[in-house]
Amino acid sequence: MPKSRSSFAIAVSIGRFLTPYKKTMIAAAAALIFTAGITLSIGQGVQRLIDDGFASGSAEQLNHALIFTMVLIGLMAIGTFIRFYLVSWLGERVSADLRKAVFNHVVTLHPSYFETNRSGEIMSRLTTDTTLLQSIIGSSLSMALRSSLMLIGSLIMLLSTNWKLTTIVFIAAPIVLLPILLIGRKVRTLSKQSQDSIADVGTRAGEVIEHIKTVQSYTMEDDERAAFGRDAEHAFTVAKRRIRQRATLITVVISLVFGAITTMLWIGGNDVINGTMSGGELGAFIFYALMMAAAMATLSEVYGEVLRAVGAAERLLELLAVKAEIAPPAEPVSDRINKAELTLKNVCFHYPSRPETTALNNINLHIKEGSSLALVGASGAGKSTVFELLQRFYDPQQGSISLDGHDLTTLTPQQLRSHMALVAQQPALFSEDVRYNIRYGKPDASDAEVEAAARAAHAHDFISELPEGYQSYLGERGVRLSGGQRQRIAIARAILNDPDILLLDEATSALDAESEQKVQQALEPLMQGRTTLIIAHRLSTILNADQIAVIDQGQVVAQGDHQSLLETSPLYQKLVKIQFQNTQAAGK
Incomplete structure (x- = not known):
């Protein structure tokens, strides 16, 4: 839990x-x-209206006082607009x-941040918290400044x-301000807790909606409703x-303020009767006292809103303060x-x-330009970790990875990744149209x-249909397409990207035989002449x-072509045998 910042520090950061x-x-x-000045001047208009108009019994003086007051009201309206x-x-x-x-x-x-922080909470900060701040800056803060003036x-x-009646005001002011300060602290704490709890509600709803088929398949609707x-x-x-x-804060302030006004009315009324005051x-x-009372009531109410905004601002600043684990080099390679x-x-x-668990242990690999390398091994062997390091989502604790002789740490992440395209087992598609999803590989590409x-x-034939x-x-995550169709959209995106290095992560493992054949046909021209790394279990891709x-427990235990590994690597023989048996079983 990050250390809570002072309200002043938060205000400076937002400022x-x-x-x-x-x-x-x-x-x-x-x-x-x-x-504010015009509004205060209206009090003088009220005094002229009473003394020069009503008390004197002069219609002319009354008209002048009314005109003076109406001009002030008009100016106040223009200024307020x-x-x-x-x-x-x-x-x-x-x-x-x-x-x-915040979004930028x-x-x-780093991707690991999203593994430990829920997307729903991040979305809540982006939407709910920023909207609350907008309301405060665009409305409540203005009211607070106006009320202060x-x-x-x-x-x-x-x-x-x-001066005698004003003495009552000075006595009452500290009594009114004290509860604002004391209760206000509690309001700020509760405001942040309230924003966090609202984020939890949004997060749960988002997860359930995202996995609605799973929820309904396991008849968990009632459980999710209850949760x-x-x-x-x-x-x-x-x-x-x-x-x-x-509510307590507002009630206390209003009671104290209007209690003081009532006292002033009693004292002032006696002075008018005695002739010491007009x-x-x-x-x-009384006009100024009411203005002061309204200002203090507004401040007490807005103070709670401002404290609520402080809680929202603190959550946003926490997000902005998160450091990127993979930072670009101070002087990136310009070559x-x-x-x-x-x-x-x-x-x-x-x-x-998981610092106690070694994912990769003394890995040595060399992939020549234009060649293809397949990584095979059991689940958890370290294949996907190699892809993570190649894209520099992580940096190795020991050893080095280089592209064209340049250590990856000397390249900016964007500079490195601009040479790569990934086709994953579960391709990421956006809930936009087909053209947008393909063009994601090259945003300035023409329709042709x-x-x-x-x-x-x-993919053109099924797209045309x-x-x-x-x-x-395509709907969220491309839900309107089959698995094979989604893969071919992802491959089209990679083709449009025209990468120097192609990363294929189990690109056909989740497909049926017919879809796999079509995807393989799409992959062949894409792989042609490119440096290609493949994570695969299926023989059709490996061959x-x-x-x-061959990777086992984070180590390369064997390397060669298919035929040589069949002769020299017991583990590879075992993997091929399992795959062969699975292929036969699928064909029955």
């Missing part, structure tokens, strides 16, 4: 998102001061900037109107505690990568979450290039590889 818009802030502040527009614009702008900053940072984080201005005007209900009720319980504290002065004083040749030398690696890649991947062809939306590396 840097406001600094690019200094002119807007200055204009909004000017409009704020202008409207400008203030509201500018402050609301500022809130929306900062919210968008903050949301972009999140997409650079009104509070200060009202106190000044009260002093200039009647979601518990999370929702917990969020409600935390929210109730937060609301109770805020009716207009009392009217103006062009001309040769797609990979070398792993004495590579030793363990995952940070997209179609050519689809033809090369033997979709309801809207290349404009057909075509130039070299085969």
Whole structure:
């Protein structure tokens, strides 16, 4: 659990998102001061209305007082429009900037971060928390600043109107502020807890919806309803505690403020009766006292909202503070990568979450440009780990990996990965149309290039049969396509990317024989002339590889072509025998 930051430190951190818009802030502040000044001047209009109009019995004086008051009201309306527009614009702008900053940072984080942090919670921070901040900056903060100005201005005007009554205000002010400070601390803590509990609700809902077929297949609907209900009720319980504290805060403040106003009315009324104070002065004083009371009530309410925003801001700043585990080098290699040749030398690696377990132990591999290497071995042998290191999702603890003689740590992750394309066992498709998913390999590709890649991947025919062809939306994770069709879309994406290095991770293992044949047909031209690494169990893929590396418990125990390994490697013989038996069983 990261250490909680002070409200001031959080405000300073969020404040840097406001600094690019200094002119807007200055204009909004000017409009704020202008409207506050005009509002306070209305009190003088009230005094003139009573003393010069009502008390004097002069219709002319009454008309002048009314015109004066109406002009002030008109100016206040114009100033309020400008203030509201500018402050609301500022809130929306900062919210968008903050949301972009968080997302831009999140997409650079190491994949392991998402293994230990739920995507639903991250989404909650991106949406709910930033929306809350937008509301605070665009509305509540403006109200707080306006109320602060009104509070200060009202106190000044009260002093200039009647010092004796103002003494009551100074006595009442600390009594009102004390509960704001004491209860406010509890509100902030509960606000952060409330945001966390809401994130939990969203996370559970997202997981259930994502795996809805599994939920329904195992008839777990009632269990998921109950679990979601518990999370929702917990969020409600935390929210109730937060609301109770805020309600207590508002109630205490309003009771104290209006109690003080009632006292002032009694004292002022006696002064008017005794002739030591005019009716207009009392009217103006009550006006300023009500303005002060409204300002303090607003501040007490907004204070709770601001504290809630502090909790949301703290969650966002925690996310922004997460460091990327794979950092680009201070001075990346500027030389062009001309040769797609990979070398792993004495590579030793363990995952940070499992330091006691060796994933790779003194691995040595050399893949020549344009050649293919298949990695075979039992599950957990370390094959996928090699792919993780080649893409530099992790760095080895010992040894080195180089591309064209350049150590991978001297290349930026983007520089390295721009030479690679991955076709995985479960390809990642987005809930956009077919064209978008293929073009993901080359965003600036023309429609003709997209179609050519689809033809090369033997995907054009089934795409053309979709309801809207290349404009057909695939649904979440490409749910509207079969496994073989998804694979061919992924292969088309890789063809369009035109990589120097191709990584095939069990690209056909989950397919039936017919789909496998079509995918193999799509892979053959893609592999032609490229440096290709293959993780595969099926003989059809292994046989075509130039070299085969047999990996067992993180070590390369044998290397050669298919025929030589059949003669020299007992483990390879065993793997081939198992695959042969599985193939025969599948054919029956």
